[in-house]
Amino acid sequence: METIIRSIRSDLRLSMNGVTAASMREKGVHYRMNFGVDLMRIREIAARYTPDVELAEQLWKEDVRELKILAAMLFPVDRFTREIADRWVDAIDNQEIREQTCRNLFQQLPFAGELVNHWSKSEREQLRTTGYWLFARLCITRSTTLEMVESDQLLNRATGDLKNGSLLLRQAALNVLKYHGRRSDKNRDEVLRLVALFSDSADPYEREVLDQLHFEFGLTD
Secondary structure, three states: OHHHHHHHHHHHHHOOOHHHHHHHHHOOOOOOEOOOOOHHHHHHHHOOOOOOHHHHHHHHHOOEHHHHHHHHHHOOHHHOOHHHHHHHHHOOOOHHHHHHHHHHOHHHOOOHHHHHHHHHOOOOHHHHHHHHHHHHHHHHHOOHHHHHOOHHHHHHHHHHHHHOOOHHHHHHHHHHHHHHHHOOHHHHHHHHHHOHHHHHOOOHHHHHHHHHHHHHOOOOO
């Protein structure tokens, strides 16, 4: 196992982009180590290795940007349990890892819709944000696990989070409304009913949210 990890680290060093890594740090994205390797190259590196539980778990423990992304690519989906999902989601502390883990692993799970329900109910903003992003990914991929999602409760929670103090959580909540509304005219009307009071609001943010949803649903003049 250590030989494989050393080989992966060597691949990353050969692909290192210091300019990209520095740019991320300047934008407030901090890891213990960041090679600045682009996502396409990370996928190419992942393709060289056989998915393996122990390997993925070892990579996930490292506070290294590329190793965490590779971990999600190299964990065998059929071996990834709900218990592991709850443990991994606790370790997600920035938006890039959230998006990449949802894309490369969580959305592929046969119980992904149940994770949306579970995480979006959490009192922890970090978990709700991940639950909302996972829902968006399921909508993008038209996953059959969307049938598991308790949509009424999800929409109510997301609407309540539209004015949360966390910018990431607000954006994730807005994405829930956008992607849910895109799925059908019925869903669109349901979303617009939830934010109907925004039309008379003196709050510029609420008006902006309503304008974004109208634009998203093709209702602008």
